[in-house]
Amino acid sequence: MLFLLLQLISLHFLEPCTLNVTDMNSNNIELKWRQEELIFLHGDLIEFECKQGYSFLQTTILLQYPKSPTEKCDSxxxxxxxxxxxPPLTQYDNGSSVQYSCSEYHFLQGSEKIYCSEGEWTSPPVCIEPCTLSKSEMEKNNVLLQGFYENQIYFYHGDYVGFYCKQNHFGAESxxxxxxxxxxxxxxxxxxCVAGEK
Known part of the structure; x- marks a missing residue:
């Protein structure tokens, strides 16, 4: 089987090179020898081979591969x-991550972690506000809170809340x-709920 031998040369103060699995997949190549770490030191030799059914092109972008992005991200x-x-830093290295948390009772939608990728942050999560129980709305609509939910005022986005009609009242529509x-x-x-019989 054809394989490619690359010598890693890092021009940035001999920083280590990191292989990117996504880049390798998009180029239909894989490491010839399986290993856990994808970080290599300056001067290391790495053998790549084509995935099954693929062969190396004569002129190929693999000559530029692998690269070690060094662009940093701002806060x-x-x-x-x-x-x-x-607390945030003023600058982050490529590949760094930070984690968010939402205010109390707010629902975190998206990933709690974001990553610095070549000078840009991945998309941050959104914190969705909770529902606040309104006693006046309950009174106006002749409903009471089911016992399981008693003493709760706030409910997360997506939560279900149980209500029942006051005595001698029934659902206006149902x-x-x-x-x-x-x-x-x-x-x-x-x-x-409205007063009366079914």
Whole structure:
């Protein structure tokens, strides 16, 4: 089987070179010898081979491969209703990561970690506000909170909240007396109960 022998030469103060699995996959190559670490020191020799069904081209971009991106990232972006778990630095090395957490009861949507990739940060998460229980809305709609949810005021985005009609009241549309309502982006659509019989 054809294989390519590359000598790694780093021009940046002899920094180590890091292989990128995504780059290798997109070029249909793999390491000839399996190994855990994908970091190599200046002067190391690495043998690549084509994946099954592929062969090396005469003129190939592999001559520029592997490369070690050294572009740094500025401070990571701030997010509404959330913050970094550690104080931010002014600069981060390529490949560095930071972690976010949301304010209490806020739902974290996306990845809590973002990464510095060639001078740019990956997309930060979004912190979605909770639903806040409104006693006045419950009174207006003649509903009570199911016992399981008692003493709760805040509900996460996506959570379900149980309500039931006051005595001698029934659902205005459904005629039922028990309801499960989902909190959606800070909004609760309260069921409405009216006095009378089914």
């Amino acid at each position: 990571p972006p701030s997010i509404a209703n959330g913050a970094l778990t550690l 005629g039922t007396t028990l309801f499960q309502v989902q909190c959606k982006r800070g909004q609760l659509l309260y069921p409405r």
